[in-house]
Amino acid sequence: MGFLGRPKGFARKFDPFTFETEVSPCYPTVFCYYADTQLSIRTTLTGESPSQSANIVEIEADTVNAQSTPSNLAREVVDLVSLPEIYLRLRELLNDPDYCLTDIADIISVDPGLISRILRVANSGLYSFSSKIEKIPHAVNLLGTQNIHDFILATSVVRSFSGVPNELVDMQKFWRCSVLCGAAAKTFADKRDFLDSEHMFIIGLLAHVGRLVLYLRLPAEITEAYFAASQEGIPLSRALQTQLGFNDADVAGELMSDWKLPASLIEPVRHCVDPSTQRTETYFEKACIVHIASAIADHQDYLPELVSVVSGMDEIAWRHLELDLESVQELITDAESLADEIAGQFLPEPA
Secondary structure, rough: OOOOOOOOOOOOOOOOOOOOOOOOHHHHHHHHHHHOOOOOOOHHHHOOOOOHHHHHHHHHHHHHOOOOOHHHHHHHHHHHOOHHHHHHHHHHOOOOOOOOOOHHHHHHOOOOOHHHHHHEEEOOOOOOOOOOOOOOOHHHHHHHHHHHHHHHHHHHHHHHOOOOOOOOOHHHHHHHHHHHHHHHHHHHHHHOOOHHHHHHHHHHHOOOOHHHHHHHHHHHHHHHHHHHHHHHOOOOOOOOHHHHOOOHHHHHHHHHHOOOOOOOHHHHHHHHOOHHHHHHHHHHHHHHHHHHHHHHHHHHOOOOOOOHHHOOOOHHHHHHOOOHHHHHHHHHHHHHHHHHHHHOOOOOOOO
């Protein structure tokens, strides 16, 4: 892939997940819906009585802006959006030096839905095995612990955010975008001969979870940022940085840290908006890939012109990855094909 230079002067616009392209955000609805959403989520996920939750939400609504830092926002949400027990059991098992593959298969076998998803994704283009995999022990043996861990983590994160109301964000659309981001990261890693290209999929899939935190804690602010980004033709991360002093990747990094995920997942996401801030060589290249994948995922539906996609990409990432228009177009085509094939294994169940 030869470097032909990054096109200049093309506007870049972001489409709010919450609203159709032709509809402007309705801020009063978002402002009024915020307290009801927080009350509903707290009551459902914590077991508090409505009156207890209402008192907490009232206090939080008064203080949320004053406490709006990435670490505070993540800390507030992690209590409401915890990872499922099956993932926590798997992680505990993998930390035991005496674990064996049959122990992993036993954990998976208690969840029929997870069994089905693992077998379908194991037989998909994400892994491209030559023979069909029909049993979980076989899948565990072929996929290995890292890929099993990543897949269960991915489905666990999707499940953890199932309480986010569609009135705030279209969750089906959000996760489709995230799957495409993961597919683009995996596809690009394959082209660069990464040995762990499947691991890049989960990194890309998680790249936008900070936006969900912002929808839960600062719904009006992120809606306003989307509107500003769309109107001004600038990246959402830049609009958030201007408005809040931080961006969604900062929040995602903090949330993933609170979840105690490995650095190999956290660092590329935390630095994907500005890869040059990542000083570790391996993480720097992965941050560059996630940066490009994120841009592709954000634009694929509503900015069909390739130059519009490319104009929002970071100059350092563009040069480091030796991109040109043709290679980006090829990446988009391959990533969309993979995402279409595997999306159903990661999307939440329709409400």
